Amino acid sequence: MTATQPKPAAASAIPATPKPAAPAAAGNPAPPKQAGPVPTAWDSPLVAKLKGEYGSGIEPLTHLGQNYMVVDRSLIPEILQILRNDEQFDYCVDITAAHYPKREKQFDLIWVLYSFARNERIRVKIQIADGDTVPSSVPIWPAANWLEREVFDMFGIKFDGHPDMKRILLPDGWKGHPLRKDYGILQQDNEWVQINLGIESGQ
Amino acid sequence: MTDPKTLSPLDLDTPEKPFLDANELVINMGPQHPATHGVLRVILRLDGERVLGLECVIGYLHRGVEKIAENRTYTMFNPYVDRMDYVAAVSNGLGYCEAVEKLLSVEAPPRAQYIRVILTELNRMASHQLWLGTHALDIGAITPLFYTFRDREEILKIFEKYCGARLTTHAFRIGGLQYEAYDGFEKDVKNFVSFVTPKIDEYEELLTTNRIWLERTKGVGVISGKDCIALGVTGPVLRASGVKWDLRKAQPYANYKNFDFEIPTGKNGDTYDRYLVRMVEMRQSLRIIQQAVDGIPEGPIMAKVPKVVKPPVGEIYHSIEAPKGELGYFIVSDGSTQPYRLRVRPPSFVNLQALDVMCRGAMVADVVAVIGTLDIVLGEVDR
Numbered sequence: 001m002t003a004t005q006p007k008p009a010a011a012s013a014i015p016a017t018p019k020p021a022a023p024a025a026a027g028n029p030a031p032p033k034q035a036g037p038v039p040t041a042w043d044s045p046l047v048a049k050l051k052g053e054y055g056s057g058i059e060p061l062t063h064l065g066q067n068y069m070v071v072d073r074s075l076i077p078e079i080l081q082i083l084r085n086d087e088q089f090d091y092c093v094d095i096t097a098a099h100y101p102k103r104e105k106q107f108d109l110i111w112v113l114y115s116f117a118r119n120e121r122i123r124v125k126i127q128i129a130d131g132d133t134v135p136s137s138v139p140i141w142p143a144a145n146w147l148e149r150e151v152f153d154m155f156g157i158k159f160d161g162h163p164d165m166k167r168i169l170l171p172d173g174w175k176g177h178p179l180r181k182d183y184g185i186l187q188q189d190n191e192w193v194q195i196n197l198g199i200e201s202g203q
Numbered sequence: 204m205t206d207p208k209t210l211s212p213l214d215l216d217t218p219e220k221p222f223l224d225a226n227e228l229v230i231n232m233g234p235q236h237p238a239t240h241g242v243l244r245v246i247l248r249l250d251g252e253r254v255l256g257l258e259c260v261i262g263y264l265h266r267g268v269e270k271i272a273e274n275r276t277y278t279m280f281n282p283y284v285d286r287m288d289y290v291a292a293v294s295n296g297l298g299y300c301e302a303v304e305k306l307l308s309v310e311a312p313p314r315a316q317y318i319r320v321i322l323t324e325l326n327r328m329a330s331h332q333l334w335l336g337t338h339a340l341d342i343g344a345i346t347p348l349f350y351t352f353r354d355r356e357e358i359l360k361i362f363e364k365y366c367g368a369r370l371t372t373h374a375f376r377i378g379g380l381q382y383e384a385y386d387g388f389e390k391d392v393k394n395f396v397s398f399v400t401p402k403i404d405e406y407e408e409l410l411t412t413n414r415i416w417l418e419r420t421k422g423v424g425v426i427s428g429k430d431c432i433a434l435g436v437t438g439p440v441l442r443a444s445g446v447k448w449d450l451r452k453a454q455p456y457a458n459y460k461n462f463d464f465e466i467p468t469g470k471n472g473d474t475y476d477r478y479l480v481r482m483v484e485m486r487q488s489l490r491i492i493q494q495a496v497d498g499i500p501e502g503p504i505m506a507k508v509p510k511v512v513k514p515p516v517g518e519i520y521h522s523i524e525a526p527k528g529e530l531g532y533f534i535v536s537d538g539s540t541q542p543y544r545l546r547v548r549p550p551s552f553v554n555l556q557a558l559d560v561m562c563r564g565a566m567v568a569d570v571v572a573v574i575g576t577l578d579i580v581l582g583e584v585d586r
């Protein structure tokens with residue numbers, strides 16, 4: 001479609017010009033889609049109550065119809081306890097993390113919570129630096145046990161007070177934490193084949 | 204070894220002291236064991252025949268699905284999700300496609316939604332049939348396996364005719380469907396419904412009042428609704444413990460709100476109730492399929508999705524009611540063609556945590572029954 005339009009104009013112009021024009025034309029429809037919806041402030045009685053208590057430590061947001069709050073690291077586990085005990089978020093759906101190596105606080109740690117009574121799902125998110133530990137939420141939700149072990153296994157984030165803080169999916173002797181962005185898959189693979197198969201590279 | 208005290212918020216009624224003497228026996232079950240449905244290793248702490256506690260060792264099937272996702276585009280990653288819960292590949296695909304669609308703020312057209320629901324419910328049926336056959340086999344009843352596999356074959360034939368694959372179907376695409384329903388799809392589905400409805404009665408004839416089945420399942424692996432919630436257990440296990448919760452009703456996705464169906468619940472939270480709940484779920488799935496196949500609208504099967512899927516910056520958590528429980532996808536997009544982070548919240552992984560609690564105080568042979576009744580798929584536990 002885009003190729004037919006430049007042709008009459010390009011016939012007189014230098015033949016090289018349509019080439020850089022083509023990616024630009026293909027890129028044109030993308031920006032409006034890429035802009036997308038942005039997170040907006042989330043307002044609810046729950047938020048108002050927590051805001052009144054903790055003020056600027058909480059930033060409640062809503063994005064794509066889903067509510068979450070970015071919370072200060074120091075409020076954990078207090079805020080999780082309040083959500084569990086006072087606000088009926090009795091089901092810890094998931095605990096996970098994301099790694100942003102360029103940030104000073106490299107990790108996002110995310111709790112996905114659900115309340116049966118309210119039929120409502122929220123996410124609690126904190127930012128922590130590499131090497132920081134986080135209080136375990138196993139005393140709040142026993143479900144957190146394996147979920148936290150998986151976060152430790154994959155990201156190397158340690159949870160204080162966890163009953164059994166060890167790897168879960170990978171073998172105990174594994175080196176590194178695979179879901180960190182700086183984890184070298186090829187390096188790991190080559191090392192393994194060099195030791196175990198005596199060949200230079202498995203690729 | 205997990206210390207019983209660490210699970211303090213639960214109602215643990217298991218004795219703290221050994222029953223007979225202090226001779227604790229630690230034995231190993233698996234990872235190669237016919238009743239673990241894959242490679243699950245269980246370290247049992249026994250007092251005679253009684254289980255004092257157990258620890259699961261998992262990860263034998265770990266393929267690093269979440270890392271793979273970061274190195275693939277959204278479209279390329281789609282077939283990988285089929286390989287997690289490989290007996291319910293269609294459900295996995297539905298969850299993934301809907302999560303990405305939410306990130307893109309698009310919705311699959313109605314016709315695609317209907318076909319999606321039909322295939323997903325057929326897959327729920329197939330998953331439950333496979334569960335029933337193997338679970339009964341573990342406990343010692345061989346016949347149900349032949350019955351259920353015979354009937355599951357009909358579902359796989361429909362899948363094969365629809366998309367060419369029987370198990371890892373890759374049936375859905377981001378934004379809708381790639382394939383239009385083949386000629387005679389509705390007829391095949393309707394024939395299947397009328398074919399299989401009496402077959403479920405046959406399964407029940409074999410088991411529901413069977414004395415051996417009752418002895419092996421009643422009062423075995425009991426877990427309360429409160430413990431289920433505390434441990435994050437979802438799906439039929441949660442419902443059998445009396446909690447009426449199903450994501451198809453609680454937070455409807457796809458077009459489940461258009462269909463009339465019931466959520467079965469149990470009372471006792473034992474293996475027998477979980478069996479009954481799944482049997483009713485099969486019938487309810489047929490009800491949904493019947494309604495959906497009668498109401499498939501005409502129209503496009505693909506929403507307007509760009510050829511290169513490039514969701515805007517954002518995060519999404521989307522979950523569906525897979526045959527095993529809540530299957531969630533948490534996706535972080537950085538605006539590129541590949542997910543920045545993709546987390547799968549697998550129901551089997553979280554449900555397996557409850558094995559320890561459910562087996563305490565039970566006999567060794569009951570461990571096999573409880574693993575079966577949890578309906579875990581190790582491909583999903585380990586990912």
